[in-house]
Amino acid sequence: xxxxxxxxxxxxxxxxxxxxxxxxxxxxxxxxxxxxxxxxxxxxxxxxxxxxxxxxxxxxxxxxxxxxxxxxxxxxxxxxxxxxxxxxxxxxxxxxxxxxxxxxxxxxxxxxxxxxxxxxxxxxxxxxxxxxxxxxxxxxxxxxxxxxxxxxxxxxxxx
Amino acid sequence: xxxxxxxxxxxxxxxxxxxxxxxxxxxxxxxxxxxxxxxxxxxxxxxxxxxxxxxxxxxxxxxxxxxxxxxxxxxxxxxxxxxxxxxxxxxxxxxxxxxxxxxxxxxxxxxxxxxxxxxxxxxxxxxxxxxxxxxxxxxxxxxxxxxxxxxxxxxxxxxxxxxxxxxxxxxxxxxxxxxxxxxxxxxxxxx
Numbered sequence: 001x002x003x004x005x006x007x008x009x010x011x012x013x014x015x016x017x018x019x020x021x022x023x024x025x026x027x028x029x030x031x032x033x034x035x036x037x038x039x040x041x042x043x044x045x046x047x048x049x050x051x052x053x054x055x056x057x058x059x060x061x062x063x064x065x066x067x068x069x070x071x072x073x074x075x076x077x078x079x080x081x082x083x084x085x086x087x088x089x090x091x092x093x094x095x096x097x098x099x100x101x102x103x104x105x106x107x108x109x110x111x112x113x114x115x116x117x118x119x120x121x122x123x124x125x126x127x128x129x130x131x132x133x134x135x136x137x138x139x140x141x142x143x144x145x146x147x148x149x150x151x152x153x154x155x156x157x158x159x
Numbered sequence: 160x161x162x163x164x165x166x167x168x169x170x171x172x173x174x175x176x177x178x179x180x181x182x183x184x185x186x187x188x189x190x191x192x193x194x195x196x197x198x199x200x201x202x203x204x205x206x207x208x209x210x211x212x213x214x215x216x217x218x219x220x221x222x223x224x225x226x227x228x229x230x231x232x233x234x235x236x237x238x239x240x241x242x243x244x245x246x247x248x249x250x251x252x253x254x255x256x257x258x259x260x261x262x263x264x265x266x267x268x269x270x271x272x273x274x275x276x277x278x279x280x281x282x283x284x285x286x287x288x289x290x291x292x293x294x295x296x297x298x299x300x301x302x303x304x305x306x307x308x309x310x311x312x313x314x315x316x317x318x319x320x321x322x323x324x325x326x327x328x329x330x331x332x333x334x335x336x337x338x339x340x341x342x343x344x345x346x347x348x349x350x
Contacts, residue, residue, distance in 0.1 A: 050191060050294035063259070064294045067285055092292040094194045120167075127164060 029073045036076060043072055043082060046100050050093050068097075193292055193311040200226070200306045201290035208257050208265050208279035218278075219306050223331035224252040226300040227276070227316075228288060230260040231268045233296040239315035240272050246321065247275035255279035258288045258296050304333035 031037040044058035049065040057065050057072070068089065075085045089097045101107045138146065195201075200216045207214050219226065227243060229236040247253055255276035257265045262281050269279070282288055291300065294313075301310040301324060309331060312320060 050292070067289060071289060091194060092290060093294070094191055094292070096191045120171075124164070124167065 029069070031076075039082060040073065040076060043076075043085060044069060046098065047072070047086070047089060048097050048099050050097055056099060190313045191292075191294070193308075195292060195300075195308050196310065198308055200300075200302055200308055201287070203280070203287045203290065205287060206262075206281045208255070208262050208281045209269075210278075212278075214278065214280050216306060219254060219302055221304055222252045222333050223301070223303045223328060224254050224277075225316075225328075226254045226256060226302050228256045228258045228291070228293050228296050228298040228300075230258045230296050231264045232260065235315045236297045237272070239297055239317065240275070242315075242317050242321070243275040244273045246316070252277055254302075256282050256287060256291075258282050258293060259285040301328055301331070303331035 029040060031040065041058065045056050047057045047068065049055050049057055049060035049062055049068070051062040051064045052060050055062075055065070057069050060066075071089075072085055075088060080088070086098065095101055095107075101110065103111050200219050202216050204213060204215050206212070225246070229240075243253055253275050255278070257279050260283065262283070265279065265281075269276070280287065285293070291298075297315055299312045299316055300308050301312075303309050310324060310327065312324065314320075
């Protein structure tokens with residue numbers, strides 16, 4: 001059973017992998033070595049299509065995405081590094097084309113927001129659990145009432 | 160004391176509402192900020208659509224201008240074309256970039272719908288478009304007399320949009336003015 005479910009899971013995963021490379025494979029960018037091929041695929045997945053916005057260059061069928069794939073390929077063949085290629089596109093299309101945005105003033109919330117949220121959550125949890133332990137001692141009145149209730153309960157059980 | 164904590168969800172809600180509400184209120188979420196603002200127009204050597212002439216970035220100087228990226232395959236370009244004609248008639252200098260298009264079809268278009276452009280740069284492969292960060296025609300760049308990009312508009316130009324840019328466009332320096340300023344300073348220094 002476990003083997004079956006993991007097989008199904010693997011199959012589903014491979015389906016995802018196939019769809020995300022569909023466009024790249026369709027265009028066939030030839031590389032003479034495996035390293036560059038992987039580099040190209042990683043770049044195409046880390047760069048965002050400026051027109052469609054929620055797809056990367058690898059996924060998108062938009063003409064501008066195809067132009068940018070061609071450009072990335074051209075720059076790679078010229079021998080530029082990954083940073084240079086990303087820099088080239090950022091200089092023209094802005095930080096928007098990066099799915100992996102740099103840490104800077106306007107992305108501060110994006111990067112550290114989750115940590116702040118977790119921190120706030122921790123504070124809330126700690127204060128809640130602590131609040132529970134720090135119960136007030138009973139007042140005179142309450143002690144009397146508690147004794148009465150206990151007495152009433154034991155009477156009930158006796159009868 | 161503990162009551163203060165009760166307000167945290169409310170405060171969080173208000174903060175999120177302001178953040179997200181701001182996003183919804185933005186006029187057009189598809190418009191990306193251009194990193195080219197206040198940068199010189201990118202270098203290029205391309206043919207003119209209407210004539211056998213080579214154009215470069217130095218042709219984009221002198222009087223402040225709109226540089227309009229358009230194509231015959233672009234429906235919105237057709238929608239804005241009449242307004243460009245109007246602007247040209249009002250004396251606004253407009254340069255065209257015929258983006259990923261066919262020169263012959265572009266010429267027919269200009270003959271049929273009127274030509275608001277001083278000249279058109281032929282960019283059949285979209286190379287200049289890529290240098291400019293163009294991701295969808297029409298796009299319009301506001302370029303001053305020194306060939307510096309001062310603003311960019313994505314989408315069609317119309318009266319409402321133009322009124323928004325007009326004041327700043329009229330303030331852009333012309334190249335000749337800038338030169339004469341320099342000359343004046345030099346003359347004064349000479350005295």
